[in-house]
Amino acid sequence: MRLRLNGTVVGARNVGPPSAAQEVEVLYASGKQLFKVRAKGCVLACWNMMIPYLCPELPEAQKEALHYLVKVPLVYTSVCIRDWTSFQRLGIQRVSSPGSYWSDISLNSAVNMGEYRSPTSPEEPILLHLSRAPCKPGLPAREQHKIGRYELLTTTFETFERKIRDQLVRTLSSGGFDPARDIEAITVNRWPHGYGYEYNPLFDPDWPEDKRPNVIGRKPFGRITIANTDSAATAYTDTAIDQAYRAVNELLRG
Ligand SMILES: Cc1cc2nc3c(=O)[nH]c(=O)nc-3n(C[C@H](O)[C@H](O)[C@H](O)COP(=O)(O)OP(=O)(O)OC[C@H]3O[C@@H](n4cnc5c(N)ncnc54)[C@H](O)[C@@H]3O)c2cc1C
Numbered sequence: 001m002r003l004r005l006n007g008t009v010v011g012a013r014n015v016g017p018p019s020a021a022q023e024v025e026v027l028y029a030s031g032k033q034l035f036k037v038r039a040k041g042c043v044l045a046c047w048n049m050m051i052p053y054l055c056p057e058l059p060e061a062q063k064e065a066l067h068y069l070v071k072v073p074l075v076y077t078s079v080c081i082r083d084w085t086s087f088q089r090l091g092i093q094r095v096s097s098p099g100s101y102w103s104d105i106s107l108n109s110a111v112n113m114g115e116y117r118s119p120t121s122p123e124e125p126i127l128l129h130l131s132r133a134p135c136k137p138g139l140p141a142r143e144q145h146k147i148g149r150y151e152l153l154t155t156t157f158e159t160f161e162r163k164i165r166d167q168l169v170r171t172l173s174s175g176g177f178d179p180a181r182d183i184e185a186i187t188v189n190r191w192p193h194g195y196g197y198e199y200n201p202l203f204d205p206d207w208p209e210d211k212r213p214n215v216i217g218r219k220p221f222g223r224i225t226i227a228n229t230d231s232a233a234t235a236y237t238d239t240a241i242d243q244a245y246r247a248v249n250e251l252l253r254g
């Protein structure tokens with residue numbers, strides 16, 4: 001096996017008609033150069049919405065199905081605070097605030113690994129985990145995800161910081177928290193394409209299994225198969241492994 005890291009695939013096509021193809025041709029970019037390789041098969045394990053651009057010869061209905069799954073944007077933020085005595089005084093570990101800028105604020109999970117030890121005393125510094133799924137209430141879920149992505153593009157760090165200070169003081173000040181004194185550092189991680197799309201009965205039809213966009217989208221196309229959590233319309237790693245297993249087996253059977 002030869003692994004080629006840092007290569008971005010820009011095209012994948014069956015050599016000959018898909019129903020009779022014995023090989024695929026993959027075009028990838030590495031640095032400023034383009035390379036072409038041939039293989040007996042190829043699994044596209046990237047985001048579903050990119051596949052129609054990489055593989056324009058796919059049937060139109062399949063391309064449309066692949067575009068249906070709009071990833072969910074996420075912001076995961078870490079805030080280092082000088083101590084967590086305010087949490088101790090309030091008797092809380094986690095705050096859930098649906099509708100607020102940060103929907104969830106919690107003390108970092110306790111992890112002891114190798115030489116790393118989590119703080120055990122409230123007098124010690126700790127990281128807070130804050131999360132936000134940018135959205136636009138009132139619109140269908142997939143539209144909300146797209147608008148949330150634009151919000152991530154246009155939000156400055158200063159805005160995130162102000163929202164952090166504002167919400168933490170409103171949540172914790174009665175426990176003695178002072179943002180000017182207690183916040184030591186902030187890291188904002190923006191994930192424009194965070195979680196995979198999961199069907200929502202408020203907005204998505206109740207399709208029979210074989211009509212679901214993820215099922216239509218993951219159909220093998222000659223010697224090209226399709227993995228990624230998008231092809232199961234779920235968001236989690238266990239599914240990514242299951243879908244990769246399916247996609248590899250489709251090639252082995254073909
Ligand atoms: C902030 C965050 C927190 C999460 N927390 C959890 C959790 O706690 N538990 C959990 O189970 N899951 C979690 N997930 C979800 C988990 O990360 C995904 O389910 C999993 O990574 C999906 O794996 P995948 O192989 O389907 O796709 P990805 O991990 O998205 O992998 C796709 C790969 O394809 C590559 N790629 C894309 N296009 C090309 C191209 N043209 N050429 C070459 N390579 C390409 C990408 O670089 C990427 O490496 C989290 C996700 C996020 C964003």
